[in-house]
Amino acid sequence: MKAHIKRKTAIDIAFYILLIVLSLVFIFPYLFMVNKSLSSELLVKRTLVPFFPWGWDQDGLVWCRPTFAAYRNIFAGKYNYLKNTWNTLKIVLFNMVAVPLSASVVAYGFAKLEFFGKKFLFALMISTLLLPSMVLQIPQYILFTSIGWGQSAKPLTWPNLLGGGAMNIFLVRQFMRSIPKDLDEAAKIDGAGPFMRYALITMPLCVPILIYLLVGTFNGYWSDFFGPLIYLNVKDEYTLAIAIFRDFNSNYKMTEVPNGMAAGVFMSVFPAILFFLFQRRLIDGVMITGMKG
Amino acid sequence: MTSKGGIGKRILKTVKKSWAGWLFVLPLVLGLAIFTFYPMVMSFIYSLYHYDGVGMVEDSVVFRGFGNYIEAFTADQDLMFTIPDGNGGTMFNRNSVFYTTFRYAVITIPINLVLSYLLAVLLNRKTKGIGVFRLLIYLPCIIPGVVSGLIWRSAFDPAGLVNYWLDKIGVDVSGLTWFRGETTAFPTLIITGLWGLGGSMILWLSSLKNIPDTVYEAARLDGAGPFTRLIKITVPMSTSMIFYNLITGIIGALQTFSTYTLGLGKQSGLYLYAVKIYEEAFNTASRYGYASALSWILFAVIGVLTLLIFRTSKWVYYGEES
Amino acid sequence: MKRFFAMLIATAVAAVALAGASCMPKSGSADKNPIVNPGSDYDVDLRVDDVEATLKIAITNEPSEIQMLNSLIREYNKSYPSVKVEIMEIDNTSSFNNTLRLYYQNDCNNEPGYMPDIILSNTEDMHTLIEWGILLDLQPYIDKSVEQGLLDLDDFYPEMWRLGKKGLSDSQDQYVIPRSMDRVVTHINQAIFSECFKDTPKEELPFTPVEELYAQGKIVPEVGWTWQQFLATCAALRKYYDGVPSKADGYIIDSYITWAPVYYSLVKSAGADIITDGEITVETLKPLLTELKADLVGNRYIAPSSTEKQANFEGGAGAMMFHSAYASRWYDILGDEYNVTSFPLYGSNPRIGTGIAGYGIFSRGQNKGPGGRVRGRDLAWTFINFMISPEGQDAMAEGGMTTAPIRKDMADPAENAWGRDLMNRGINMKAYTFGTEYCTPVDFYTPFKTDCYNSLLEATGLLFNRAILTDYNVDQAIALCRQTINYEINR
Numbered sequence A: 001m002k003a004h005i006k007r008k009t010a011i012d013i014a015f016y017i018l019l020i021v022l023s024l025v026f027i028f029p030y031l032f033m034v035n036k037s038l039s040s041e042l043l044v045k046r047t048l049v050p051f052f053p054w055g056w057d058q059d060g061l062v063w064c065r066p067t068f069a070a071y072r073n074i075f076a077g078k079y080n081y082l083k084n085t086w087n088t089l090k091i092v093l094f095n096m097v098a099v100p101l102s103a104s105v106v107a108y109g110f111a112k113l114e115f116f117g118k119k120f121l122f123a124l125m126i127s128t129l130l131l132p133s134m135v136l137q138i139p140q141y142i143l144f145t146s147i148g149w150g151q152s153a154k155p156l157t158w159p160n161l162l163g164g165g166a167m168n169i170f171l172v173r174q175f176m177r178s179i180p181k182d183l184d185e186a187a188k189i190d191g192a193g194p195f196m197r198y199a200l201i202t203m204p205l206c207v208p209i210l211i212y213l214l215v216g217t218f219n220g221y222w223s224d225f226f227g228p229l230i231y232l233n234v235k236d237e238y239t240l241a242i243a244i245f246r247d248f249n250s251n252y253k254m255t256e257v258p259n260g261m262a263a264g265v266f267m268s269v270f271p272a273i274l275f276f277l278f279q280r281r282l283i284d285g286v287m288i289t290g291m292k293g
Numbered sequence B: 001m002t003s004k005g006g007i008g009k010r011i012l013k014t015v016k017k018s019w020a021g022w023l024f025v026l027p028l029v030l031g032l033a034i035f036t037f038y039p040m041v042m043s044f045i046y047s048l049y050h051y052d053g054v055g056m057v058e059d060s061v062v063f064r065g066f067g068n069y070i071e072a073f074t075a076d077q078d079l080m081f082t083i084p085d086g087n088g089g090t091m092f093n094r095n096s097v098f099y100t101t102f103r104y105a106v107i108t109i110p111i112n113l114v115l116s117y118l119l120a121v122l123l124n125r126k127t128k129g130i131g132v133f134r135l136l137i138y139l140p141c142i143i144p145g146v147v148s149g150l151i152w153r154s155a156f157d158p159a160g161l162v163n164y165w166l167d168k169i170g171v172d173v174s175g176l177t178w179f180r181g182e183t184t185a186f187p188t189l190i191i192t193g194l195w196g197l198g199g200s201m202i203l204w205l206s207s208l209k210n211i212p213d214t215v216y217e218a219a220r221l222d223g224a225g226p227f228t229r230l231i232k233i234t235v236p237m238s239t240s241m242i243f244y245n246l247i248t249g250i251i252g253a254l255q256t257f258s259t260y261t262l263g264l265g266k267q268s269g270l271y272l273y274a275v276k277i278y279e280e281a282f283n284t285a286s287r288y289g290y291a292s293a294l295s296w297i298l299f300a301v302i303g304v305l306t307l308l309i310f311r312t313s314k315w316v317y318y319g320e321e322s
Numbered sequence C: 001m002k003r004f005f006a007m008l009i010a011t012a013v014a015a016v017a018l019a020g021a022s023c024m025p026k027s028g029s030a031d032k033n034p035i036v037n038p039g040s041d042y043d044v045d046l047r048v049d050d051v052e053a054t055l056k057i058a059i060t061n062e063p064s065e066i067q068m069l070n071s072l073i074r075e076y077n078k079s080y081p082s083v084k085v086e087i088m089e090i091d092n093t094s095s096f097n098n099t100l101r102l103y104y105q106n107d108c109n110n111e112p113g114y115m116p117d118i119i120l121s122n123t124e125d126m127h128t129l130i131e132w133g134i135l136l137d138l139q140p141y142i143d144k145s146v147e148q149g150l151l152d153l154d155d156f157y158p159e160m161w162r163l164g165k166k167g168l169s170d171s172q173d174q175y176v177i178p179r180s181m182d183r184v185v186t187h188i189n190q191a192i193f194s195e196c197f198k199d200t201p202k203e204e205l206p207f208t209p210v211e212e213l214y215a216q217g218k219i220v221p222e223v224g225w226t227w228q229q230f231l232a233t234c235a236a237l238r239k240y241y242d243g244v245p246s247k248a249d250g251y252i253i254d255s256y257i258t259w260a261p262v263y264y265s266l267v268k269s270a271g272a273d274i275i276t277d278g279e280i281t282v283e284t285l286k287p288l289l290t291e292l293k294a295d296l297v298g299n300r301y302i303a304p305s306s307t308e309k310q311a312n313f314e315g316g317a318g319a320m321m322f323h324s325a326y327a328s329r330w331y332d333i334l335g336d337e338y339n340v341t342s343f344p345l346y347g348s349n350p351r352i353g354t355g356i357a358g359y360g361i362f363s364r365g366q367n368k369g370p371g372g373r374v375r376g377r378d379l380a381w382t383f384i385n386f387m388i389s390p391e392g393q394d395a396m397a398e399g400g401m402t403t404a405p406i407r408k409d410m411a412d413p414a415e416n417a418w419g420r421d422l423m424n425r426g427i428n429m430k431a432y433t434f435g436t437e438y439c440t441p442v443d444f445y446t447p448f449k450t451d452c453y454n455s456l457l458e459a460t461g462l463l464f465n466r467a468i469l470t471d472y473n474v475d476q477a478i479a480l481c482r483q484t485i486n487y488e489i490n491r
Helices: A002-037 A067-076 A079-111 A120-132 A134-148 A167-179 A182-189 A194-205 A207-222 A226-231 A242-250 A254-290 B006-045 B068-076 B097-122 B130-142 B145-155 B161-168 B186-208 B213-221 B228-237 B237-252 B258-262 B273-283 B290-312 C002-021 C063-079 C096-109 C126-131 C138-146 C158-162 C190-197 C211-215 C225-241 C260-269 C282-297 C327-337 C376-387 C389-400 C415-426 C450-469 C473-489
Strands: B049-051 B061-063 B082-084 B091-092 C052-059 C083-091 C118-122 C177-183 C186-187 C319-324 C338-342 C353-362 C440-441
Touching: A002 B097, A002 B130, A067 A254, A067 B082, A079 A167, A079 A194, A079 A254, A079 B006, A079 B237, A120 A167, A120 B006, A120 C353, A134 A226, A134 B006, A134 B273, A134 B290, A134 C096, A167 A207, A182 A194, A194 A207, A207 A254, A207 B145, A226 B273, A226 C327, A242 B145, A242 B258, A254 B068, A254 B130, A254 B145, A254 C415, B006 B049, B006 C225, B006 C282, B006 C353, B049 B290, B049 C177, B068 B161, B068 B273, B068 B290, B091 C225, B091 C440, B097 B186, B097 B237, B097 B273, B097 C063, B130 B186, B145 B161, B145 B258, B145 C052, B186 B237, B186 B258, B186 C473, B213 B228, B213 B290, B228 B237, B237 B290, B237 C158, B258 B273, B273 B290, B273 C338, C052 C376, C063 C083, C063 C376, C096 C126, C118 C126, C118 C376, C126 C450, C177 C376, C177 C389, C186 C190, C186 C327, C190 C225, C190 C338, C260 C282, C260 C353, C260 C440, C260 C450, C282 C450, C282 C473, C327 C415, C376 C389, C389 C415, C450 C473
Parallel strands: C052 C083, C052 C118, C353 C440
Antiparallel strands: B049 B061, B082 B091, C118 C353, C177 C353, C186 C319, C186 C338
């Protein structure tokens, strides 16, 4: 008996060690980013730049310490990321209202109402998930330019009022179907119209999935790259993702890395905060996706 | 119900029943029509023309039939399968965008599936604090793409972190060119993609949860070891998720745009198909017609692969009714 | 059931397709801009008085450009105080022309007036803009100005004005008015030079030093030095670098060898060419490519592309740089460490790459002023006319554009604003006027259609990149270049 317990504990310990190692490996990018953002300029001119922000500089003359200079730079110095952040927020906030609203309305139609062509439309919608987005980007761009939305962020926001995305509709529909029917039935008997039933009964019960949608939409549009890349070409209108790309990724220089990392830390903070606040719901939300089989 | 009273009455009845539903799904119908089907059709039509985006110049819209498609396979410098070898002959073009994208998909899809699956199996326990580990492994997926591109670029810089540590343990780093070397760029790209395993892992975890514990209990009582349990129970019961992940994996891998985010979009060994389409349509040229043709070629390839998988999908076990 | 749905889909798609087919845009169908490109023969009004209007000028977002243009605008406003001149900065990291194209689409499809009135361009980039119809043919303005005695073309360097003409041909029309003559020069870090050569006696220096500077302890090569002297200098610098630990991994020169003005100088000096008499003759470059690779990369003077590094002249680590940018741009960064000399003369028939930067006018700019009475392009011409006047050239120099002006009568650096200040600080400004007889523009692509110019330049740049900076087989790189050029010119 004792030997058995001992063996089991040994396995458990080995297991934990493995997990810790794995976690360290996975968390490495974050640590790297934070460390680099605190590195001083002199330090990154070395032939081999160390991990932690402490070290001698290239000529071995100056002992470098961690510094917040990079953070000051991105807001005051050459870069002015507050404006870009605001541009990004405008897009994100609009979508955070439009997407859950639109997706839930459509999902209610699929989940609780009957109408001619329902199965067909649903199947059609699901099949659009297989479309490579590239096929649609070019004609959409031409379409938007011809109606005058060419150099603005409008193509990234307004179209989301029409459905909000096939995947999102699917998720909300799944969720709505798992809500017990009694309340809805009762309300129907009492004579409430579909819209009232949607707004007053079903929606309040959908809070978990709506939170999932909200966070997902935030993440999606906060880091959206391709959309702003083709629609925004004036520096003042760039979103944060594009601004960082143009400043750091496209003419990459090792000496600019601390500034880039500071910008990166800044940009990653918001999704990270949301994630930590809502992680339970997020993981559960993903579980619901998994259940479709 | 007889058809006495005619079609008109039937239609009226349908409308009466459905009007509410139609109203609710109206946004979707409009959205699909305007932003999905219309563009899809137009995209195909554009692909049959030489369509220069400037549009105001003479000759900017010329009908070409399938000329764009032919050009893509025979004359386009980036896509061609054969190139001159300097001695008057031809050799296989190892930097062909087709070949690079194909290689990328063939390597990353299995790796991603298998490794993330194993990770999920590893973390599918109820031990204390397992949630924390799951979180940490998922964390890299929250970093915005642009930022992670920058991180990897600087980590694998010749003066960067990976070389720093390798140097510390005594490896000669002067020959290690990571992203900039002709032969080393591709493996480096694959390696940096591994940090995204957390995303797939979460999906696997959800499907693994659906396998009832009772099945495992029974197997354990029958004397099956952990490895046998994995192969005989876990894998077969997750085939529906494997199916889903395989398809999304193919669609995703063939459209990878991350090399552009790294700032290395057009580099020889890393030139991927989605970047090529972007370059043709929006960046250096504005050859909308040609780029549309390229995107339809992609669509066709994805369509064929998906169809193949669906056809041969008898092995998928659907655990529950959807 | 399935059949029914399949039919439904089929009819739906067919209907949409029909609708779509009728919607294929014709050239110019989405055009909303009421002003059309007037072509080459139109009315010109040279007497535009001061009027309340806005002029927009598009430039790259380099601080030096902005500063220089601001200075020019200030002076311009002295004669035209009511004209508000706005600067439109275009991000330099993505293609300037590309962004203009997107703006042009927006202007025509949506917001006429979005495009700038005046556009900064240069010899390399202007061809595409001309092809797209964005730049206006300025010949009517020039002809009428000459006719009325307001403009004397003899005041300028005709070889330079040619570089703003369509197809770089004297017989064609002018689209870009040059603001300066640019040529490739060698920027020097004289601190590094002085350190390296401080113990070498004068006769043993690999080059002839500038006398006045040598007396002050600054060792800078005199203009007119040869390629052989350049290589010997690199060798000496390499030895010096290897002796200093922080420099041992560094490189000597930012050669910009893949940039057309630089490589084309060497190509022509070597007697080869990429296109000769309309035929592709890329193979003639082989000896040059092999030689450059052995000399420059083999000896570690320039960085191969497999490292992410450069010599980093801008950061003070590199000793030299081949570039055509004006002196004050680097002087502002490097201060007293900066100096300049001419591009080394290669072989017995040397050439120095040249080009012009200048301004063009948007062909479809909106009319300005109250009631739209003043034609936009006429107002824009007043600005450009001012720019080429002595006052304008001085204003640009005051604003930091310290390169040889386009006017012959301002060529002496010691006498004129563009060079006076820097000469007093010991900068060898003769480099910018040396060797005008050797100047060669990059023009090998002119026999062909305009829309392949950029691709030809790209293909040749790629050839130099592959053959010299990477491990590519030279024969293969040449064969690939030939294939690409062939493909592009026959499209």
